[in-house]
Amino acid sequence: MRSFEQFTGTSDYIADRGLLAAVNAAVVLQRPLLVKGEPGTGKTVLARAVAQALGAPLLTWHVKSTTKAVDGLYRYDVVQRLNDSRFGDRDVSDIRAYIHHGQLGQAFTASERVVLLIDEVDKADLEFPNDLLRELDEMAFHIPELDETVTAKQRPVVIITSNAEKELPDAFLRRCVFHFIAFPQPDAMERIVRVHHPDLDAVLVQAALDRFYAIRKVGGLRKPPSTSELIDWLAVLAHAGLDPEAVRKQDNFLGVLLKQEKDIDAVVGRAR
Amino acid sequence: MFARFLMALRGKGLGVGIGDWLVFLEALSKGLAASPDEIYELGRALICRSEAEYDAYDQAFAEAFDGVVLPPELAERVARWLAEHRARPDANGEARFDNLSELLAALAEIAEQQDAEHHGGSRWIGSGGTSPWGQGGRNAFGVAMGEDPQGGRTGMRAAVERKWKDYRGDRTLDVRDLAVVLRALRSLQRDGRPELDVDETIDLTCRSGGDIEIVERPERKNRLKVVLIMDAGGSMGPHANKVERLFSAAKEVKTFRSFQSYTFHNCVYNSLYTHISQLKRVSTHEVLAALTPQHRVIFVGDASMAPYELFGSYTWPGNGNTLSGEEWLRRFRERCPASVWLNPDPPKYWRHATVSAIGRIFPMYELTVDGVRDAVRKLRAPH
Numbered sequence: 232m233r234s235f236e237q238f239t240g241t242s243d244y245i246a247d248r249g250l251l252a253a254v255n256a257a258v259v260l261q262r263p264l265l266v267k268g269e270p271g272t273g274k275t276v277l278a279r280a281v282a283q284a285l286g287a288p289l290l291t292w293h294v295k296s297t298t299k300a301v302d303g304l305y306r307y308d309v310v311q312r313l314n315d316s317r318f319g320d321r322d323v324s325d326i327r328a329y330i331h332h333g334q335l336g337q338a339f340t341a342s343e344r345v346v347l348l349i350d351e352v353d354k355a356d357l358e359f360p361n362d363l364l365r366e367l368d369e370m371a372f373h374i375p376e377l378d379e380t381v382t383a384k385q386r387p388v389v390i391i392t393s394n395a396e397k398e399l400p401d402a403f404l405r406r407c408v409f410h411f412i413a414f415p416q417p418d419a420m421e422r423i424v425r426v427h428h429p430d431l432d433a434v435l436v437q438a439a440l441d442r443f444y445a446i447r448k449v450g451g452l453r454k455p456p457s458t459s460e461l462i463d464w465l466a467v468l469a470h471a472g473l474d475p476e477a478v479r480k481q482d483n484f485l486g487v488l489l490k491q492e493k494d495i496d497a498v499v500g501r502a503r
Numbered sequence: 504m505f506a507r508f509l510m511a512l513r514g515k516g517l518g519v520g521i522g523d524w525l526v527f528l529e530a531l532s533k534g535l536a537a538s539p540d541e542i543y544e545l546g547r548a549l550i551c552r553s554e555a556e557y558d559a560y561d562q563a564f565a566e567a568f569d570g571v572v573l574p575p576e577l578a579e580r581v582a583r584w585l586a587e588h589r590a591r592p593d594a595n596g597e598a599r600f601d602n603l604s605e606l607l608a609a610l611a612e613i614a615e616q617q618d619a620e621h622h623g624g625s626r627w628i629g630s631g632g633t634s635p636w637g638q639g640g641r642n643a644f645g646v647a648m649g650e651d652p653q654g655g656r657t658g659m660r661a662a663v664e665r666k667w668k669d670y671r672g673d674r675t676l677d678v679r680d681l682a683v684v685l686r687a688l689r690s691l692q693r694d695g696r697p698e699l700d701v702d703e704t705i706d707l708t709c710r711s712g713g714d715i716e717i718v719e720r721p722e723r724k725n726r727l728k729v730v731l732i733m734d735a736g737g738s739m740g741p742h743a744n745k746v747e748r749l750f751s752a753a754k755e756v757k758t759f760r761s762f763q764s765y766t767f768h769n770c771v772y773n774s775l776y777t778h779i780s781q782l783k784r785v786s787t788h789e790v791l792a793a794l795t796p797q798h799r800v801i802f803v804g805d806a807s808m809a810p811y812e813l814f815g816s817y818t819w820p821g822n823g824n825t826l827s828g829e830e831w832l833r834r835f836r837e838r839c840p841a842s843v844w845l846n847p848d849p850p851k852y853w854r855h856a857t858v859s860a861i862g863r864i865f866p867m868y869e870l871t872v873d874g875v876r877d878a879v880r881k882l883r884a885p886h
Contacts, residue, residue, distance in 0.1 A: 252536070252544035259533055260526065260549075267554065309701055313708060317715055357687065397686055398876075404552035405523065411554035453751065 253410035254281055260408065263367055263389035265352075265399075268412030269457050273423075274392040278348035281390060288341070290387075291348045292334035298355045300362030303335040304372045304381075326376050335366060336381060344385040353393040360403035368406060417444055420458070427462045431469055438475035439465055446488060449498050456488040464488050505531075508567035512550060515559040515566075519550055539568070555872075681752035684876045688727055688759070688799060688883060698722045727799060728761045729753065730839075732775065734804030735766040742847035745870055746803050749845070753801075765790065769808045770828030771835070787831060791838055799882045800835060800842035802865060806858040807848070813857045832864050843878040845870045 250266075254277075257264035266274045282289035292303050308329045316323045323329075332340060338347040352360060366372045370383035391407065393399065415423060417440055424436060439461070447455045456464075464487045473483055482498065489495045505528070512519045527549045530536070536545040543564055551560050703718035710716075731753050733746050753762060765775040765785070774784045794800070813828045836842055844865035846853065853862060861867065866881055868874040 248540070249544045249547065252541060253548035256530055256535055256545055256548050259535055260530055262526075309705065310699075313705065313715060317713060396683060398683055401552070405520075407552075408548045409551055409553070410548055411551075411557065413554075 250277070250410055250412065253408050257390075257408040258285075258388055261386050263349075263391050263407045265391045265393065265404070265407035265409050266412060267393045267395055267409070269414055270394055270459060272412040272414065272458070274412060275348065275350055278346055278350075278390040278392075281388065282346035285344075285346065285388065287344050287346050287388065289346045289348060290334045290338050290341075291350060293350050294352050294355045294359070296354055296356070298359065300359055300366075301333075303333040303349075303363070304366065305333055305336045305374055306331045307374075307376050330374060330377065332381075335363075336372070338387040338389075339370060339372075339381050339383040341387075342384065345387045347387045347389050349389065349391045351394060352391050353396045353399065357397060357400070361400050364402060364406065414447075415458070420461070423458060424462060424465060428465055428469070431465060432475070434475040435468065435473075435478065436465065438478040439468060442478060442482070443488070446498055452489070452494045452497060453491045454489070454494060460488050508546075508563070511563040511567040512560065515563040517550060517556055517559055517563065518552075523550060680872050681749055681875060682755045684872060684879055685752055685756045686758065687876075687879050688729065688756075696722055724760070725758045726760050726797075727758075728795070728797060729759045729763075730794065730798055730800045731762070731764040732771070732800065732802050732835075733764065733766045734769070734802075734806075735776075736769040736804075736808075738769075738805055738807060739847070742805065742870070745847050749803060749870065749875070767804075769812050771831045772828060773824040773826070773831075791834060794835075794838050796839060796841075798839045798841070800839045801878070801882075802832075802835075802842065802844045803870065804844070804846070805848045805852075806844065806846055806861040806867070807852070807855045808857050810856055813860060829860060829864070832861060836864050841882050843868060843881055845874065845878060 253264060253266075256262075266277060268274055278291070279289060307326075308331060312323050312326075312329045315321045321328070334347060334349075338345050367389060370386050371380055373380045420443075421436065421440060424431075424440070428436070443456065443461050443464070446452075464484060467484045467487050468478060471483070477483065485495050485498065489498060509519060509524055527546060530545055530549060531542070536542040546564070547557065547560055551557055697719035698721070700718045700720040703720070704716065707716040707718055708714065731750060733750065735743075735746075739746065750764060753759075753764070756762075765777060767775055771787060773787050775787050775790055777783045777785055808828075816825055816827050842865055844861060844867045846858070846867055847870040848858075850869055853859060853867065858867075866878070868878040868881075
């Protein structure tokens with residue numbers, strides 16, 4: 232028996248062993264876990280599964296291109312306070328009333344351990360991860376307006392996802408446990424597809440999967456089709472009522488899978 | 504044993520510092536890994552910082568733990584026994600061998616002696632059981648054989664497979680990877696839409712005795728101007744695909760303030776072309792005049808040509824060229840100190856006379872993801 236709680240996946244989330252090792256290392260060593268992989272490989276779902284397995288609440292911080300590190304810590308609503316002081320609606324002497332915690336702040340002040348998902352960290356500015364280094368290392372931050380330091384009561388389990396749109400700084404990477412989720416193999420993909428299309432004809436799904444992986448193998452594609460495109464494509468094929476033989480023989484609705492004209496040319500050219 | 508692993512990792516170029524290594528040892532001491540499989544997975548999670556490092560990690564792991572691949576005829580024979588019978592793993596084995604070569608030697612010996620399939624037990628090759636080989640069994644330093652995705656795949660086997668080699672950073676890669684690297688090129692200045700300047704607003708509001716005075720300032724925008732100048736000459740034919748990908752990647756990075764591209768043939772003379780097909784000419788003088796020291800110029804070419812094409816004035820009736828290619832290139836470098844040369848040929852070909860001459864004018868990098876990353880670092884440094 233091991234002395235720590237171990238994550239072994241949940242009933243609806245099947246994780247490979249490398250991923251389990253990374254999750255457990257992150258929990259035990261209290262380091263953030265950075266999960267990277269193509270869209271549709273289940274990065275975001277992982278955090279939900281970990282939270283469920285640990286019986287901890289999940290907080291999600293969706294990162295956008297305009298997100299600043301301080302947004303996750305706290306927000307000082309200075310404009311509201313200025314406005315209140317102008318019109319005298321509220322007592323403005325208490326700054327605390329105008330300080331709102333962000334997701335990281337909430338995770339630190341929560342009375343129980345939480346799982347914090349920082350989703351799509353690569354969407355933000357290049358400097359964003361660096362701005363969070365100290366907070367994630369020490370699990371504490373300072374609010375100058377109150378001259379107070381917020382320290383985590385329980386170190387949260389931090390899971391960070393990245394679609395690899397931007398490179399992350401070295402200093403940040405050094406502090407994380409890293410896991411890369413590879414693109415699913417055909418059998419795993421079939422299970423994923425089944426979640427979205429439980430009623431589709433098995434022969435059609437097989438034909439579509441074969442064609443899908445053959446297209447992904449075509450060299451030099453600018454944007455190889457990913458899981459979400461496959462799921463859309465299957466929906467279109469089923470809606471059009473195509474039989475599996477037609478899917479095998481001829482490429483239908485390629486535009487759903489490939490979004491660049493050159494890619495379509497490359498695939499069509501290969502078929503001829 | 505682990506010190507050897509550290510040396511192997513560093514030998515493969517992974518930047519494992521003492522701090523990283525201590526974290527790995529701490530994780531081991533906390534009981535996070537009990538078998539070679541788990542050591543393999545744990546080490547990979549803690550040591551690698553990107554999937555581009557997985558392959559080097561695999562190689563180092565295989566090297567440190569004596570990676571040897573099973574001889575093919577032996578593997579085939581074993582696979583046949585295994586195919587006859589598939590049992591569930593049911594026992595834990597003990598480690599009797601410290602390294603794989605010792606184990607493989609013993610395995611070869613036993614395979615010689617064994618003439619039939621055998622399952623369970625602790626000595627023969629077969630499924631289940633605690634013998635260090637076979638399928639589905641668990642022994643600390645065992646060899647997994649046959650195809651059984653559910654179990655029996657040791658870290659060693661996974662390491663020897665090298666399934667991550669397509670993710671390496673030193674391969675020349677696709678548009679997306681290049682775009683990711685190029686996106687680091689930027690210089691931010693306040694030059695965008697207006698946004699609220701909170702500090703100034705408060706300050707001014709206080710000064711005006713509480714009457715709210717809103718102060719705005721422009722948001723920060725990337726001001727970087729990038730010029731890509733590519734060789735479309737004959738010797739570049741085999742590299743056309745790579746160059747085109749770099750071009751697409753640079754176009755994809757929409758945050759540059761401006762992006763221009765030109766092509767040339769062999770070397771830069773008094774005219775450049777605005778399109779790959781070399782239809783529309785522009786005067787190099789005009790291009791140069793429009794450049795500022797703030798422009799980042801990226802040349803792409805194999806830089807190998809006949810010496811007279813670089814050092815001679817390369818004049819023919821009607822082209823009006825009077826300067827050597829070398830002189831033209833030097834003018835670009837003088838005009839824009841932040842410029843680099845990307846070479847699709849690997850560095851072993853760079854000893855050629857014209858390549859080294861151009862390498863003296865521009866810092867030269869290989870046209871791979873890693874090379875472009877180094878070039879971007881150079882371009883970002885203050886000039």
